Amino acid sequence: MTVQHRIIATDPAGGAIGLAARAAAAAAAASVAAESVDREARFPAEAMAALRSQRLLGAAIPIEFGGEGAPVRTLAEICYTLGRACSSSAMIFAMHQTKVACLTRHGRGEPWLGSLMRRIADRQLLLASSTTEGQGGGNVRSSAAAVEPDGEWITLERAATVISYGAEADGIVTVARRSADAGPSDQVLCAFLKEDYTLERLSGWETLGMRGTCSSGFRLRARGRPEQVLGARYADIHNQTMTPVSHILWSSAWAGIAAGAVERAQAFTRTAMRGAGGASPPGALHYARAVSSLKQARALISQGIDRFEAAEAEPDALAALDFQTAITMLKVEVSELAVAAVSSAMRANGLAGYREDGDFSIGRPLRDILSAPIMIHNDRILANLATATLMTPVAASLRD
Missing domain, CATH: 1.10.540.10 (Acyl-CoA dehydrogenase/oxidase, N-terminal domain)
Structure with a gap:
């Protein structure tokens, strides 16, 4: 590669x-x-x-x-x-x-x-992603629908719990079982363009935040050429690219949301101090916490990118448990830190942050950032990680 x-x-x-x-x-x-x-x-x-x-x-x-x-x-x-x-x-x-x-x-x-x-x-x-399916929810490494041969063509039909912006995309990249007799984790990645598929809406997207992602559920019916299935095993794609890239980019988006909220908290705190002759407002300590949480999130993302860049040309390094643990925890930790940063920004701004109107409102970023620990649920990620690391020896020193 x-x-x-x-x-x-x-x-x-x-x-x-x-x-x-x-x-x-x-x-x-x-x-x-x-x-x-x-x-x-x-x-x-x-x-x-x-x-x-x-x-x-x-x-x-x-x-x-x-x-x-x-x-x-x-x-x-x-x-x-x-x-x-x-x-x-x-x-x-x-x-x-x-x-x-x-x-x-x-x-x-x-x-x-x-x-x-x-x-x-x-x-x-614009490419959309279809990885969640049926009752499996966020378990990306298990598929029910399978790629089926149809003469010189292939077909795929899957009930997708979520296809973010699916109706607006120019194509969909989706995961499926390799064949009808393959196991749930024997998966491939397929790429279909808009002319290759139809979407039947199964559910809407009336959510607290991230409303513009339009992540409705659809029944995807696709027909394409066999070469639209990537030759690489999805297990390798998942470890080497899907997980590290998505976790880095999601985390960066969440940190950006937090940064926007912290910027509003900074503006409010400065305005309040000017109005009080330089005295700090009651919420100033929450502003400091917001800044600290954002700095921690940014540092973790930078470390994650460094780690990925050091390993990205080496499949074995990307598949190693240490790398997978670190890149998995990047998503978990940044999502929590981003929520903490935006929540602290809300408290720093007090009623001005709680209001939906005004320059200091934190309502929209707070509603959006609450999705971060839930979309691909942190609890599921941590449970899988606990299983994967159960037989790994605990480090005996700080150098290990």
């Missing part, structure tokens, strides 16, 4: 500086529509149009396929920037880029997938 990173910081068209400026422009568009997206529980069309116009949806596509080869570190920064502006837009971008990473890291050398990468870069296609 070859990983390509070529971001030139001084290149204003396609380098890291260019991507940062384009992300800021997309975030500005997302911010304008964020309240409407939340209130109406609608897809953030303005943000997606801006991401397309800034050509950010294909930023991670390898250079030889028409993209910019943006590494995960750069994508994480974009998620953070978007998270400060619109939670749903940040999460959609994170989910899309996770799917792109799976294709680019495991679909090299497969002609149909190479063609798909070119289409994503050229047409700025």
Whole structure:
């Protein structure tokens, strides 16, 4: 598996500086529509149009396929920037880029997938993810639906508990059993474009927060070519790419949401101090806690990215228990820290934060961030981790 990173910081068209400026422009568009997206529980069309116009949806596509080869570190920064502006837009971008990473890291050398990468870069296609299914809920490593042969074609029908922004996407990347006689964990990853499938709505998305992700349930009926199934085992894709990339990008989006709330708490605290002749308001200590939680979250994300970059070209290192434990706990710990940061920001702002109107409101980011420990539930993750590490010796020293 070859990983390509070529971001030139001084290149204003396609380098890291260019991507940062384009992300800021997309975030500005997302911010304008964020309240409407939340209130109406609608897809953030303005943000997606801006991401397309800034050509950010294909930023991670390898250079030889028409993209910019943006590494995960750069994508994480974009998620953070978007998270400060619109939670749903940040999460959609994170989910899309996770799917792109799976294709680019495991679909090299497969002609149909190479063609798909070119289409994503050229047409700025938006990919949705379908990994949850039926009663299995968030157990991504167990599938009920299977890929079935149909002459020269393949078919797949699955009842998806959630397909975030499925109705708005240009394609869906989904997991399934390899065949009808395969076990639930013998899985493959499939990529279908809009013309390959139909969606029948099974449930809606009337939620407390993250309303713009439009994560309804659908029955997915797809028909495509056999080459639309990745050759790599999903178990390897899951360990080497799906888990680390999604956890880094989700965490970055959550940290961005927290940063937006902390910024409002800072503005409120400064305003209150000016009005009180420099005396700290009662909620100032909660502002300090919010800042501390955000700093911890950002540090963990930075460590997670460093760890991923050190191992990303080595499948054995990515599959190692130490790496999997660390990258799994990144999602758990950052999600909790982000909730703590936004909750502290709410308390710092007091009634001004509790109100839904006004410049110091924390209501929307609080409702959005509460999804972080629940979407792919932390309890499920910790239970699986406990089982995986049960037979691992406890470290005998600080050096181990």
